[in-house]
Ligand code: PMP
């Protein structure tokens with residue numbers, strides 16, 4: 001048999017899928033893969049249901065239904081003061097995952113370099129390598145995940161085509177400061193590069209922080225592609241509706257890829273997301289406040305058990321060091337151990353590092369769950385490890 005593509009076949013099944021399957025097998029409480037366990041906003045669900053029954057269900061325009069592209073443009077103005085032309089600068093995608101793939105395939109050429117910040121989301125490197133590019137990694141390490149000028153300086157070069165920045169960052173739960181963003185912007189401009197900004201957690205930032213989109217920094221509007229996801233903004237991860245805002249000259253090649261990858265995204269879901277993005281501020285602050293309360297609930301329990309918690313500035317995730325619990329294996333072994341022995345699942349942070357020796361004593365827990373689920377997980381872990 002002739003061999004399949006060597007890059008993609010060198011990767012195993014994603015750690016999220018592996019751990020979710022293991023959780024089901026062991027009837028474990030799944031705080032691994034990042035997804036909320038509630039129904040999502042009732043009115044957004046109703047809007048999807050209404051659109052399904054009353055609006056056309058044939059192929060919508062390749063770039064997305066006008067209602068949603070207009071709503072994405074209004075959202076960029078409302079939250080970030082960014083003006084975007086909905087016709088040429090906004091495109092709807094099948095989730096942020098497709099937006100990322102279409103952008104990487106649409107912009108990269110063999111020989112290009114992409115600067116990425118570890119720990120990083122699992123789809124980035126396989127796709128950029130398949131596009132013929134080479135990753136240049138900036139490694140952030142716990143507990144402070146600090147970005148230094150030296151590390152940025154070492155990663156950028158004349159070959160840099162793109163910076164791929166995830167902010168707020170999964171799994172570090174880090175929200176980049178304005179100073180850090182300015183540093184990255186300085187290098188993107190110096191090397192005449194672009195920035196692909198994965199901002200799926202833009203509305204999940206805590207403790208008075210505000211999300212700053214790289215696109216809003218001086219000189220960056222023409223260099224940035226900003227990606228959002230209805231999955232995160234409306235707690236509907238299965239919908240797979242994403243959106244890109246980018247200058248027309250960058251969006252055009254990305255749309256070429258999108259048309260050959262998926263062409264379009266279910267129209268009723270697009271219309272419901274358009275409705276959702278126009279919801280008033282209380283929806284967005286309610287999302288943040290609700291998640292913060294959940295974060296604190298889980299954090300309190302984990303701390304009581306004896307985990308060493310890292311700061312959580314945004315996203316669905318809190319990172320917990322487990323060495324003090326007396327477990328001497330690595331983080332993968334720990335996550336398997338608590339799944340099979342305690343009945344709680346988490347994700348090993350080392351899975352977000354692309355190579356070399358990764359931090360291996362921290363587990364990532366998702367707190368986007370109902371209170372009873374969080375309490376149940378704490379109870380199980382407490383029973384297993386005993387209270388410290
Ligand atoms: N980027 C990051 C950082 C993520 O955590 C996720 C997963 N939710 C995605 C992209 C993918 O988002 P979507 O489900 O919209 O494809």
Ligand code: GLN
Nearest residue numbers: 016017032033034035170
């Ligand atoms: N973004 C989710 C996480 O980090 C997982 C998405 C997926 O399973 N592909 O847990």
